[in-house]
Amino acid sequence: MTDTTPQANSHSTLPIDPAREIRWGIVGTGRIARRFAQGLAHVPQARLAALWSRRAQPAHAFAAEFGGTPCDSFDALLASGIDALYIATLQDSHADYAIAALQAGLHVLCEKPATINRAQLERVLAAARASQRLFMEAMKPSFYPLYRKLRAQLAAAPIGEVGLVRAGCSVPGVPADHPSLSFEHAGGALLDIGVYEMFLAVDWLGAPRDVQTLGRLGASGVDTFASLNSLHERGGIAQLFCGLDLHGKGDALLMAKGGHVTIHEPWWNPSRATIRYADGRVVELDEPFEGGGLNYETAHFCELIRAGQLESPLMPHATSLAMIAMADAARAALGLRFAGE
Numbered sequence: 176m177t178d179t180t181p182q183a184n185s186h187s188t189l190p191i192d193p194a195r196e197i198r199w200g201i202v203g204t205g206r207i208a209r210r211f212a213q214g215l216a217h218v219p220q221a222r223l224a225a226l227w228s229r230r231a232q233p234a235h236a237f238a239a240e241f242g243g244t245p246c247d248s249f250d251a252l253l254a255s256g257i258d259a260l261y262i263a264t265l266q267d268s269h270a271d272y273a274i275a276a277l278q279a280g281l282h283v284l285c286e287k288p289a290t291i292n293r294a295q296l297e298r299v300l301a302a303a304r305a306s307q308r309l310f311m312e313a314m315k316p317s318f319y320p321l322y323r324k325l326r327a328q329l330a331a332a333p334i335g336e337v338g339l340v341r342a343g344c345s346v347p348g349v350p351a352d353h354p355s356l357s358f359e360h361a362g363g364a365l366l367d368i369g370v371y372e373m374f375l376a377v378d379w380l381g382a383p384r385d386v387q388t389l390g391r392l393g394a395s396g397v398d399t400f401a402s403l404n405s406l407h408e409r410g411g412i413a414q415l416f417c418g419l420d421l422h423g424k425g426d427a428l429l430m431a432k433g434g435h436v437t438i439h440e441p442w443w444n445p446s447r448a449t450i451r452y453a454d455g456r457v458v459e460l461d462e463p464f465e466g467g468g469l470n471y472e473t474a475h476f477c478e479l480i481r482a483g484q485l486e487s488p489l490m491p492h493a494t495s496l497a498m499i500a501m502a503d504a505a506r507a508a509l510g511l512r513f514a515g516e
């Protein structure tokens with residue numbers, strides 16, 4: 176890909192006309208890109224304008240199903256007149272595509288994990304600052320109606336400072352050729368699944384101060400199970416697990432002095448929660464989501480573009496940095512280093 180320089184005056188970080196449609200591009204037309212495109216249809220004043228994938232046939236099939244113009248190259252996608260790029264490739268390529276897009280003057284919504292390590296993420300964020308463009312990791316839970324309702328309920332009727340976050344997910348039977356098990360593509364349970372749990376810990380407890388990890392590596396060299404205990408900046412503790420070899424889909428628990436919250440499974444696509452207050456009150460939240468769920472983060476991202484914002488208040492850069500710092504620490508404990516690290 177070419178290291179393109181931003182075109183003077185070709186884009187603006189000034190707020191844009193709220194009525195103006197946001198034109199999206201997608202790089203990588205695999206599984207999650209399909210879900211993004213389905214969600215985009217539920218986002219007002221936004222449309223899929225262009226896309227590129229390494230292989231022409233899937234890209235053309237994707238365009239036939241969801242719309243958008245298939246481009247001949249990634250550079251052609253960058254120059255196609257889009258406002259924002261959604262990066263839906265595997266994580267080993269996120270940083271390069273993000274930096275190229277930011278340098279081309281585009282806003283970037285990047286799938287999780289934003290990068291494979293903290294050093295890469297710092298380079299991406301430096302590119303975002305230099306180009307004055309919006310960058311956000313597509314970490315979806317906080318945008319779901321349930322999660323927002325939960326935040327509002329706890330603001331109106333608090334349980335106090337959360338002191339323990341317990342969350343996990345483990346998915347067995349992953350085929351050997353799935354990207355989650357690929358060392359080359361920087362797979363593994365921590366980066367594929369664990370980042371969700373790390374998000375939950377950071378979102379409620381703040382940045383990590385200490386991360387202790389036990390786990391195992393599988394035949395392909397990536398981690399297939401990890402269990403983390405972490406201490407966070409305000410003194411809270413997280414107990415997290417992620418796996419690719421045990422059946423362990425779960426809910427999430429937030430504990431405080433004044434009560435506790437269960438976000439029911441699958442907590443990362445949340446629609447139900449139960450709040451049990453210490454005085455005996457029980458509040459059930461039931462907030463179904465539409466559009467597959469990715470539409471909420473996309474709508475939020477479009478609002479930020481329209482407002483000329485360079486960072487999301489709900490998914491700020493500091494949260495992405497803290498999450499990847501936890502993943503770095505956990506991988507170091509397991510002795511897992513990817514190529515070039």
Ligand SMILES: NC(=O)c1ccc[n+]([C@@H]2O[C@H](COP(=O)([O-])OP(=O)(O)OC[C@H]3O[C@@H](n4cnc5c(N)ncnc54)[C@H](OP(=O)(O)O)[C@@H]3O)[C@@H](O)[C@H]2O)c1
Nearest residue numbers: 203204205206207208229230263264265266268286287288
């Ligand atoms: N937010 C969520 O809920 C969620 C859920 C699942 C996955 N994800 C994340 O989304 C990303 C993609 O996962 P997926 O399940 O969609 O994978 P996938 O189905 O394998 O699709 C990946 C796509 O990226 C392309 N690609 C891979 N590496 C590339 C590279 N270096 N340059 C250009 N194109 C490349 C692939 O093209 P080819 O066909 O040419 O290989 C394919 O089109 C991962 O980072 C994953 O962690 C997020």
